[in-house]
Amino acid sequence: MPDWEITATTIYCDAVDDEVTLITSADGTARCTGQQKYAGPDKAKARAMKKKSQLSGKQLGCSGVECSKVIQYRDKLLGEK
Numbered sequence: 001m002p003d004w005e006i007t008a009t010t011i012y013c014d015a016v017d018d019e020v021t022l023i024t025s026a027d028g029t030a031r032c033t034g035q036q037k038y039a040g041p042d043k044a045k046a047r048a049m050k051k052k053s054q055l056s057g058k059q060l061g062c063s064g065v066e067c068s069k070v071i072q073y074r075d076k077l078l079g080e081k
Helices: 033-039 043-056 068-079
Strands: 006-013 018-025 030-032
Touching: 006 068, 018 033, 018 068, 030 033, 030 068, 033 043
Parallel strands: none
Antiparallel strands: 006 018, 018 030
8 A cells, every 4th residue: 555645747638638636545545636627518618628729630529537648647556675
C-alpha cells in the first residue's frame, strides 16, 4: 500500500488538445478532470471541439474511463514502492 492518500498531476492531453489533471487515490481509483469536460460535452463544448478537430486535421475526443493515459499513470504510481 502506498504511503500517500491521493496524488494529482497536470498533463497536456493530445486527445482533447487541452491540459487535464490526472487524480489517483491509494485505493487504485483514478480519474481525469477532462472526462467531465470532454467525455459528454455540452453543445458549446462539442462545437468548439469540432472546430479544433477541423483546424488540427485530427479527430479530438475523450475516451473516458478507458483512457490509456489515466491507466498508465495509475499503474506507474501503484507499482512504485
